[in-house]
Amino acid sequence: MEKAVPRTMEEFSTACGVSRPTLSKFFEDPGSVKKSTRRLIEAKLEETGFQPNLYARNLNRKQTRSIGIVVPAITDPFYAQLVTRLELILREEGYWPLMISPHGRPELEREGLATLQSLRVGGALIAPLGYDSDATALARFTGQTPCVFLDNGIDENVPLVGNDNRQSIRMIVDYLCRSGTPPVYINTPPVNRSSGQRSASYEAAMQANGHAPLVIEGSGPDPWDLEKVGYDRMQAMLAEGLPGQTLLCANDRLAFGVIAAAHEAGLKIGHGDGDDLRVAGHDDHPLSRYSAPSLTTMAQDYDEMARRACARLLAMISGTDDDDAQQVLVPAKLVLRASA
Amino acid sequence: MEKAVPRTMEEFSTACGVSRPTLSKFFEDPGSVKKSTRRLIEAKLEETGFQPNLYARNLNRKQTRSIGIVVPAITDPFYAQLVTRLELILREEGYWPLMISPHGRPELEREGLATLQSLRVGGALIAPLGYDSDATALARFTGQTPCVFLDNGIDENVPLVGNDNRQSIRMIVDYLCRSGTPPVYINTPPVNRSSGQRSASYEAAMQANGHAPLVIEGSGPDPWDLEKVGYDRMQAMLAEGLPGQTLLCANDRLAFGVIAAAHEAGLKIGHGDGDDLRVAGHDDHPLSRYSAPSLTTMAQDYDEMARRACARLLAMISGTDDDDAQQVLVPAKLVLRASA
Numbered sequence: 257m258e259k260a261v262p263r264t265m266e267e268f269s270t271a272c273g274v275s276r277p278t279l280s281k282f283f284e285d286p287g288s289v290k291k292s293t294r295r296l297i298e299a300k301l302e303e304t305g306f307q308p309n310l311y312a313r314n315l316n317r318k319q320t321r322s323i324g325i326v327v328p329a330i331t332d333p334f335y336a337q338l339v340t341r342l343e344l345i346l347r348e349e350g351y352w353p354l355m356i357s358p359h360g361r362p363e364l365e366r367e368g369l370a371t372l373q374s375l376r377v378g379g380a381l382i383a384p385l386g387y388d389s390d391a392t393a394l395a396r397f398t399g400q401t402p403c404v405f406l407d408n409g410i411d412e413n414v415p416l417v418g419n420d421n422r423q424s425i426r427m428i429v430d431y432l433c434r435s436g437t438p439p440v441y442i443n444t445p446p447v448n449r450s451s452g453q454r455s456a457s458y459e460a461a462m463q464a465n466g467h468a469p470l471v472i473e474g475s476g477p478d479p480w481d482l483e484k485v486g487y488d489r490m491q492a493m494l495a496e497g498l499p500g501q502t503l504l505c506a507n508d509r510l511a512f513g514v515i516a517a518a519h520e521a522g523l524k525i526g527h528g529d530g531d532d533l534r535v536a537g538h539d540d541h542p543l544s545r546y547s548a549p550s551l552t553t554m555a556q557d558y559d560e561m562a563r564r565a566c567a568r569l570l571a572m573i574s575g576t577d578d579d580d581a582q583q584v585l586v587p588a589k590l591v592l593r594a595s596a
Numbered sequence: 597m598e599k600a601v602p603r604t605m606e607e608f609s610t611a612c613g614v615s616r617p618t619l620s621k622f623f624e625d626p627g628s629v630k631k632s633t634r635r636l637i638e639a640k641l642e643e644t645g646f647q648p649n650l651y652a653r654n655l656n657r658k659q660t661r662s663i664g665i666v667v668p669a670i671t672d673p674f675y676a677q678l679v680t681r682l683e684l685i686l687r688e689e690g691y692w693p694l695m696i697s698p699h700g701r702p703e704l705e706r707e708g709l710a711t712l713q714s715l716r717v718g719g720a721l722i723a724p725l726g727y728d729s730d731a732t733a734l735a736r737f738t739g740q741t742p743c744v745f746l747d748n749g750i751d752e753n754v755p756l757v758g759n760d761n762r763q764s765i766r767m768i769v770d771y772l773c774r775s776g777t778p779p780v781y782i783n784t785p786p787v788n789r790s791s792g793q794r795s796a797s798y799e800a801a802m803q804a805n806g807h808a809p810l811v812i813e814g815s816g817p818d819p820w821d822l823e824k825v826g827y828d829r830m831q832a833m834l835a836e837g838l839p840g841q842t843l844l845c846a847n848d849r850l851a852f853g854v855i856a857a858a859h860e861a862g863l864k865i866g867h868g869d870g871d872d873l874r875v876a877g878h879d880d881h882p883l884s885r886y887s888a889p890s891l892t893t894m895a896q897d898y899d900e901m902a903r904r905a906c907a908r909l910l911a912m913i914s915g916t917d918d919d920d921a922q923q924v925l926v927p928a929k930l931v932l933r934a935s936a
Contacts (some may be wrong), residue, residue: 336671396645548887
C-alpha cells in the first residue's frame with residue numbers, strides 16, 4: 257500500500273528532477289537553494305518520505321552535525337532531566353543529539369565512547385561515571401573530539417560545567433544552622449569528585465558557622481541505588497541513636513530513603529514544634545516537591561547548566577571558543593519546603 | 597602525546613599487517629578468523645585505539661546490527677527502567693541499541709523515526725506517544741522496518757509487548773475489595789490506549805466484585821506531569837469531600853501526588869485502624885517502596901517485557917519469527933506495602 261520510497265540520493269534526485277549538487281546544497285542548508293526549488297524538494301520529501309542517509313553524508317565531511325551525550329544512568333532523574341534539556345537545545349541549534357547511557361557500568365561507558373568515535377560525532381557532552389571510569393579511554397576520546405564534562409570532571413584539560421557545590425552546600429548549611437540545630441551530613445558513596453566536594457563544602461560551612469561538622473558516610477552494594485543507601489543508613493542510625501535532629505543529605509535520592517526509614521520508625525519530619533527531625537536534600541529531584549513531607553533542598557539550575565554546556569561545546573566545535581575558563585560552576589537556589 | 601590513531605580500515609590493515617578481507621571477517625564475527633590472527637588484531641585495536649566506522653560498514657550491508665529504541669520520555673522512570681533492560685539485552689545479543697526520546701513531543705517522535713530510518717536500523721522497539729503520535733509517520737516506518745511496540749500499541753499490524761492491564765487491575769481491585777472499602781479509581785489523562793484499558797478493567801473488576809465503579813478523570817496542562825495531575829486531583833477531591841476511603845491510582849506517579857496532597861491535609865494513609873485513607877498505585881515505580889508510606893502497587897514485569905520484546909524483534913529481523921500472536925501481555929505481580 258506504501259508508495260516505494262527512494263532509497264538513494266540518486267533515486268530521490270530523479271524523483272524530484274533536481275540535480276545531485278543542488279540536493280546536497282539543500283541538505284547542507286535549505287536556505288542555500290532557490291525558494292521554488294526548496295519548496296519542490298520539501299514537497300517531494302513529504303510525499304515520498306525519503307530520508308537521506310545522514311551518516312552517509314556525514315562520512316564525507318570533516319565533521320558531523322551529531323553530538324554525543326553520555327550520562328552514567330538515565331534511571332537517575334537528575335541525568336534524565338539534564339539530557340532532556342541538552343537534547344532540546346542541540347536540536348534547536350540544528351545539531352543531532354545521540355545519547356548513550358552506560359547504565360553505571362564502566363565497560364559500557366568505554367564502549368559508548370568507542371561508538372561515538374566510530375560515528376564521528378562532532379563533539380560530546382559527558383558526565384563521567386567518575387572514579388570507575390576508564391581514564392585512558394576517556395583521555396583518548398577527549399583528546400580527539402571536542403568535549404565538555406557535565407556535573408563532575410575527571411581531567412583538567414577538558415572544560416567542566418556543573419553545579420557550584422561550594423556555594424550550594426554553604427547556602428543550605430547556613431539556612432539550617434540559622435533555623436534550628438546544626439545539620440549532620442549524610443554522604444553518598446564516593447563515586448566521583450562531586451561527592452568529595454560537597455562533603456568538604458559542608459565541613460567548611462559548618463566551621464564558618466562555628467559548629468563541629470559530622471559526616472556520616474553512605475555505602476551500599478550498588479552506589480547508584482541511592483534511595484537504598486539513604487534508607488539503610490537511616491535504619492542503622494535509628495538503631496544506634498540519631499546523631500542529631502537535623503540531617504542534610506548529599507542529594508534528594510538519599511533523603512527519600514532517609515524519610516522513608518524515619519516514617520516507618522514513626523518519626524515526624526518537618527520544622528514545626530511537634531516534629532522530631534528535619535531532613536534536607538540537594539538537587540531538587542522532580543519528586544522532591546511530592547515527598548511526604550515535601551523536601552527542602554537546593555535546586556540545581558538544569559536549564560543554565562545545559563545552556564552553558566551546549567554553548568561552550570558548540571563554540572569549541574566551530575573554533576570560536578575564546579573562553580579559557582576550565583570550569584563553569586552554576587549556583588543553585590534554596591527551595592524551602594516542609595521537611596526542614 | 598597520543599599516538600596517531602589509524603583513521604581508515606586501510607591504515608589499520610597496514611598497522612597490523614592483516615588483509616582487508618580478513619579484517620572484515622573479524623569485525624563481522626571475531627570467531628571467524630584464526631585465533632592467532634584474532635589475538636593480533638585485538639592487541640592492535642587495544643594498542644592503537646582504532647575504531648572501525650560501524651556505519652560505514654553497515655551502509656554496505658543489507659541490514660545493520662543497530663536497533664532503535666523510542667520511548668515517550670526518559671524522565672518517566674517506567675521508560676528509563678525499560679530502556680535500561682532493553683539496551684543491556686540487545687548488547688548481550690551483539691546488537692547496538694540507539695535510544696531516542698521525543699520528550700513527549702509528537703514532532704520529535706516523527707523526527708526520531710526519520711533519524712532511525714536514515715541510520716538504516718535493523719529494527720526498532722517503540723513505545724509510541726499514543727494519541728498524539730503521527731500515525732502516518734509511524735505506519736510508514738513500521739511498514740519498512742521490523743518493529744515491536746512496547747507498553748501500548750497503535751496499529752494492529754505491529755506486534756505489541758506490554759503489561760496485561762486486565763489481569764493486573766483485576767488483581768489489585770480484588771485485593772482492595774477483600775481487604776477494605778471498594779476503591780475509587782483515579783485515572784491518568786487519556787494519552788494512550790493503555791489508560792483506557794486500565795479504567796475499563798477497573799470497571800469490569802468492580803462489577804465482578806458487586807460494587808459500583810467510580811472513575812475520577814485526571815487532567816492537567818501537561819498530561820505527562822503525572823505527580824502534579826494526582827496532586828491537583830486530590831486537592832480538588834479534598835475540597836469537595838473524598839468520594840471514598842480507598843483510592844486506586846492508574847499509576848504510581850499519580851499516587852505520589854495523591855499521597856503528597858493527603859499528607860499536607862493531615863490525613864494518615866495506610867491500612868491500619870488509625871488511618872484515614874488507603875492509596876494504591878500501579879507499575880512499581882522505583883521510588884514506590886520509599887514513599888511515605890511505602891506504596892502498595894502492581895509490579896510490572898520489566899524484565900519479562902524486555903526479554904519478550906527483544907526476542908520477538910530479533911526473530912522478526914532474522915526471519916525466524918514463527919509467532920503469530922499480535923499481542924504478548926505480561927502479567928503483573930501484587931506488591932503489598934504500607935499504603936493499602
